[in-house]
Amino acid sequence: MASSALATFGGRTARAPHGCRRTPRRARTWYNERMLRARLTLALGLVLVAAGVIGFAMADRGLRIESARVGPVPLQLFRPVDDAHGAARPVVVVAHGYAGSGRLMRPFADTLARRGYLVALPDLAGHGANPERLTEQALDRELAAVVRFVRALPDADPARVALVGHSMGAAAVVRVGAADQTIAATVAISIGDDASAAVRPGPRHLLGIYGAFEPAGIGVSERATGADRVVAVPLVEHIGVLFADRTHHETARWLDRVLNHSPERSVIAAKGRLIPGGLTLLGGLLTVVGTLLLRRTATARAPLDRDRLGLRLGAVLVAPVLGELAGVALTYALPNTVTGYLTGYLAGCGSALAVAALLIRRPPRPARPALTSVGGAALLAVVTLAVVVLPVHVGLTDVVPHGPDWWVIAVLALAVGALLAGAHALLPTPWDSGAVLALCLPMPVASLIGAAPGFLALISPLIMVLIVLHLAVYAAAGRPWWQTIPAGALTVAWPVAVVLPVLGR
Incomplete structure (x- = not known):
């Protein structure tokens, strides 16, 4: 046959x-x-x-969860279900990092609340459901307001209040803890090497924690704060440190000792x-x-057109240069510098590949199943987006758009779509997928040498994971490449655009 x-x-x-x-x-x-x-x-x-x-x-078993609001700050309060003894509980306010949310810090509530603490998880300025624009002053003001609020709760012990913070939140809890010496203990996780780390006098009973695989400038400055103890958690990086059992063990034992608290249950729920x-x-x-x-x-x-392979590979090599120029040009065009750079870089790379595809004649593609309707592309996009966004939102961090700048999702999606379309137009499958991944590699390098926003080094792995998820669906779809582009564009753009905060001007 x-x-x-x-x-x-x-x-x-x-x-x-x-x-x-x-x-x-x-x-x-x-x-x-x-x-x-x-x-x-x-x-x-x-x-x-x-x-x-x-x-x-x-x-959620064993926890009582309530929602509250302190000015513009939404927060969740966590207590153990068994509250029969009526004693005042020690309080822990947990501050998330840049591009995080209270939901990202939920593992600490799962651990500490089950051990008998009253735990507050706020969405700080520009993050999660907080519509305020992010500035250092707004962070400190909102965090101090949350501390005052939880101190006044009927079941809170106002003399036993502690702060836990990660990354940007670590710098904030150091500043707030130093300014309010009635705060009994502070835990700074992955604090950066900035002026906040050198606050004198520092906060009381400071514990510093960082991951062994953190980027340069993270974890060194704990020593400069005069921390009572510094812990390096092995085999984890900037985000993984939040879900490491060692991080939770060290945090819980430190708070138990400093706050003179006997845990009701010796629970560690880092990965719950x-x-x-x-x-x-x-x-x-x-x-x-x-x-x-x-x-x-x-x-x-x-088949790959080997006669023109050098030209195609050359286009892939040149595309990051044009992408870098476009990224720098758009860095401050959007409400966040990272989304501005990403939009420019991805759109610049995609445009370069598309122009190269027009200049280099492609061999005819084999026939693919005909597209019966535009609804097929829309349905695939909606289903794929739901499959990615819902588990991330429920299990990791807040990726539901809030505030007036939700339109950034559409702008970044167009840029991602331009990259995917340019790669598909220039190279056949599976070479197009390899080109997309190769074009993502210069982003963390550019951030490390100062040619792109530094935070890009931390989220580049997330972007590549999201792109790999799209490519897996694309490989299984067996449909025209352009029908899968809306799914890929939204799968990458939605989580990235939503978690990045809106910066104050």
């Missing part, structure tokens, strides 16, 4: 891959094996989603929501991929 031959089984048509000769029996075997893999992928995805949902349901979130995310993606594989017919891959 020639490569264009079709085998029909049960009303379905399976096309043998390009260049393969199949007898009807071999075609049936190939079809059955493909369907079996698709069904197993779908079944595994559903099982993982179910496990993740069960994990989320169990994550991270694991269900990961299971739900992976399960959702496998479910989408399995469903697409069930509906997909095999198509031929376009």
